[in-house]
Amino acid sequence: MKIAYLAPELPALSATFVYNEILELEEQGVDVQYFSVHRPASIATDHKLEAMRENTRYLYAQSKLTALLANISVLLQKPVAYLSVLGMLLADIVRLGVVTRTAIGQVMRFFYGAYLAKLLCKQKVQHLHIHFAHVPTDIGMYACKLAGIPYSVTSHANDLFERGWLIKQKVERSAFFGSISAYNIKHIESLGAPSDRLVITRCGVDDRIFPPIDKTHHIAANTIGGIGRLVEKKGFDTLIKAVAVLKQRDYPVTLKLAGGGPLEQELKQLAIARDVEEEVKFLGPLAHSEVPAYLSELDAFVLPCKTDSNGDMDGIPVVLMEAMLSGLPVITTRLSGIPELVVDGYSGLLIEPEDEMALANAIQQLLGDAELQARLVKDGAAHVADEFSLRTNVQRLMALFEKAIGDSQ
Known part of the structure; x- marks a missing residue:
């Protein structure tokens, strides 16, 4: 199974749950490609992330000319798919309000989605998993529709409650749409999203890294x-x-x-x-x-x-x-x-x-x-x-990825 991960910043110091999930997938034998919208403002420096730091591809670090050439290439290679996804973009712009800042930004995200689609096809990625349902999912859903592969999402908090645009459409277009809590799932359902695509995808913690503290010599000091x-x-x-x-x-x-x-x-x-x-x-x-x-x-x-x-x-x-x-x-x-x-x-x-x-x-x-x-x-x-075990929740994710890939073939 060859999958890709897309996040706002990778590997970011403040988003350990994303890179720990990737590391656990790799430990389970999954081939993971790394993509990030931005370079992290504060990059995680743990030694185990050396490969991720070296191999992550940063979408917005690419010039607009590079993205333009990718769009032309995808249009020439997949004209039907490109025009279909372009129609999807136009419908999304209407939903967002044609002259709003979010709608204008959506055009840019489609633009870089075509660039990502080329990379996904080149790497023969079978499935894209996206953390956060705002900008990364905008880019990722267009990219996957162009590449002809399924995508899934783990949503968190501000991507739903503060920046939750097009959530219903993102759920409908996904193989599955996860969130970290039942509280969030209820909120997504309230937006009219189909419940059969929704799953709880916990951000787990590794009990091998956080064993119980030995307090034998601990001096209580409030x-x-x-x-x-x-x-x-x-x-x-x-x-x-x-x-x-x-x-x-x-x-x-x-x-x-x-x-x-x-x-x-x-x-x-x-x-x-x-x-x-x-x-x-x-x-x-x-x-x-x-x-x-x-x-x-x-x-x-x-x-x-x-x-x-x-x-x-x-x-x-x-x-x-x-x-x-x-x-x-x-x-x-x-x-x-x-x-x-x-x-x-x-x-x-x-x-x-x-x-x-x-x-x-x-x-x-x-x-x-x-x-x-x-x-x-x-x-x-x-x-x-x-x-909330990392290993248990990653195994659940792997089963969902395998089903999504199987259903898409």
């Missing part, structure tokens, strides 16, 4: 942590405010915050304003290989996700799974598909988004109750292993 891009939807402002609430209660905790992003200076200023600049440690971005050691320094993992001002929100953050597998109790929010992973009082604790008092209460409750910690850790790790 140390909590959170990992993620320093952006609004992660809710790290709420976490810093909760640390300040706990300090006011004479219940000090240390917060080790890992990640980089546009809100870094704003969050540092918030820590100063709330008089917790000593308690909050900003560690900067971590390579994925550095995460297990970081988690071993913590007593609990906290990720208070929220909906940002543009409507974007997390789906089911993989870093929560990694923390749970590592043997950490977790606190997070009732948002999107997160309660499918963290069941309140069973596999972790849930609070409402943007509630620093409730978050402070949950942190204090958890750190002060060893029995609760032990129970959440045990049940949380078991839940991740049962439902």
